[in-house]
Amino acid sequence: MLVEVRDLTKIYVTGKVEVGALQGIDLDIEQGEFVAIMGPSGSGKTTFMNIIGCLDRATAGTYMLSGQHAEGLNDDQLAEVRGQQIGFVFQTYNLLRQATALQNVELPLQYARVRNRRQRALEALAKLGLADRAHHLPSELSGGEQQRVAIARSLVNEPSLILADEPTGNLDSRTGAEVMDLFCQLNQDGITMVLVTHDAGVASYARRLVQFLDGKVVSDEGVNGNGEMESGWKPDPREEGDAEGGETD
Numbered sequence: 518m519l520v521e522v523r524d525l526t527k528i529y530v531t532g533k534v535e536v537g538a539l540q541g542i543d544l545d546i547e548q549g550e551f552v553a554i555m556g557p558s559g560s561g562k563t564t565f566m567n568i569i570g571c572l573d574r575a576t577a578g579t580y581m582l583s584g585q586h587a588e589g590l591n592d593d594q595l596a597e598v599r600g601q602q603i604g605f606v607f608q609t610y611n612l613l614r615q616a617t618a619l620q621n622v623e624l625p626l627q628y629a630r631v632r633n634r635r636q637r638a639l640e641a642l643a644k645l646g647l648a649d650r651a652h653h654l655p656s657e658l659s660g661g662e663q664q665r666v667a668i669a670r671s672l673v674n675e676p677s678l679i680l681a682d683e684p685t686g687n688l689d690s691r692t693g694a695e696v697m698d699l700f701c702q703l704n705q706d707g708i709t710m711v712l713v714t715h716d717a718g719v720a721s722y723a724r725r726l727v728q729f730l731d732g733k734v735v736s737d738e739g740v741n742g743n744g745e746m747e748s749g750w751k752p753d754p755r756e757e758g759d760a761e762g763g764e765t766d
């Protein structure tokens with residue numbers, strides 16, 4: 518099992534106020550899955566992604582990544598796990614604004630102290646169709662291009678898991694669809710994808726849909742993964758799945 522989460526709890530304490538952002542999440546994700554997470558704002562999706570991405574720690578419960586417990590790891594060890602196994606894609610791209618596309622993509626390799634950084638970063642950019650944009654600054658790129666740079670950055674370490682939190686949130690629907698097609702391709706290459714979105718059309722690219730509400734998982738079901746769902750689609754238990762795939766519960 519790639520991701521194994523048991524009774525995961527996160528409580529944020531701000532002054533005297535405690536927020537139970539995650540209230541006992543149980544979730545397993547196998548290598549090669551493509552999972553979409555949906556749920557209203559404040560339901561704990563980003564908190565969950567941060568914890569499985571080893572960017573933050575749970576208050577209670579257990580998280581195992583590739584069979585290794587994350588609870589006992591110190592900050593350096595968490596950073597090492599991130600660098601070796603996880604790629605991140607964010608809604609706002611999170612590129613360094615003073616750095617070129619190439620330098621942005623090289624960054625994770627710098628942290629990992631690997632050789633051939635330039636070569637590998639160029640290859641990742643080329644894979645995303647951005648070879649001719651390598652020396653551009655983010656401000657010289659369109660939103661879709663910036664997100665593709667961010668995806669190249671997430672890929673360059675050859676992670677087993679890519680975590681994408683609202684990756685299409687700032688993109689127009691056509692560019693968003695291109696990004697989703699890319700994620701499907703990466704998933705077919707064997708990378709496990711976990712994607713947060715509030716757009717059911719985006720979620721329909723996944724093979725599995727997990728719904729969060731108030732820090733809990735309230736639904737977990739297979740979907741077709743054909744990216745053909747209309748935006749605004751709501752899961753309806755009475756609805757038949759499309760013939761192809763036929764995994765809809």
Ligand SMILES: Nc1ncnc2c1ncn2[C@@H]1O[C@H](COP(=O)(O)OP(=O)(O)O)[C@@H](O)[C@H]1O
Nearest residue numbers: 529531536538557558559560561562563564565
């Ligand atoms: N760093 C933080 N400090 C305090 N409360 C937080 C913090 N991050 C998130 N929260 C709270 O935790 C809950 C879940 O937030 P979040 O995981 O961001 O939800 P989502 O991504 O589903 O919108 C919300 O009530 C939010 O206000």
Ligand SMILES: [Mg+2]
Nearest residue numbers: 562563564682
């Ligand atoms: Mg969020």
